[in-house]
Amino acid sequence: MNGAVETANKNIxxxxxxMVVTYKDWHEMLPFALHGYQVEIPSMRVLMEAKLIDAEWVKSRYDQLNLIEEKRLTAMCHGQLHQQRMKKAFDKKVKPRVFREGDLVLKKVLSFAPDSRGKWTPNYEGPYVVKRAFSSGALILTTMDGEDFTRPVNSDAVKKYFA
Structure with missing residues (x-):
């Protein structure tokens, strides 16, 4: 039709x-825009039929997108429920470790140099004394002789020492 449908779509x-306030509510104003356009040009019936077919296609496409969005939201909700269940199961098994000043701890050996003892190399060294414990999980350790470590140690890298 020599671009008549495209021109009508442009005008609509x-x-x-x-008419719209935000781009999200265009589909609510579409029937009013079509009606206004139809009243404006009553003599172009063929064009109107083409536009109505176009509008029906837009509405069916919009419904399809809504259905896809609903499915996506449902899947996301199921995924979040699964994550919550997994977190709850994990948190049941986690034992909070609290270190206080004066506690004796063993520090994990984080040596990357090869040791001649092989698999018989000790995994922990110490005992050390907790000089200061921070709420973030960092610990300042001292040796039994009172020498401070230069850096704080993460509480994940230590375990309590029971004498």
Whole structure:
């Protein structure tokens, strides 16, 4: 039809742009824009039929997108429920470790140099004394002789020493 449908769509788009507040509610104004355009040009029945077919396609496409969005939200909700269940199961088994000043601890050996003892190399060294414990999980350790470590140690890298 020599671009008549495209021209009509362009005009309807202009009408909708003047009517909508946000881009999300364009589909609510589409019937009003089509009606206004139809009243404006009553002699172009063929064009109107083409536009109505176009509008029906837009509405069916919008319904399809809504259905896809609902499925996505449902899947996301199921995923979040699964994550919550997994977190709850994990948190049941986690024992909070609290270190206080004066506690004796063993520090994990984090040596990357090869040791001649092989698999018989000790995994922990110490005992050390907790000089200061921070709420973030960092610990300042001292040796039994009172020498401070230069850096704080993460509480994940230590375990309590029971004498």
């Amino acid at each position: 788009k202009k009408i909708i742009q003047k």
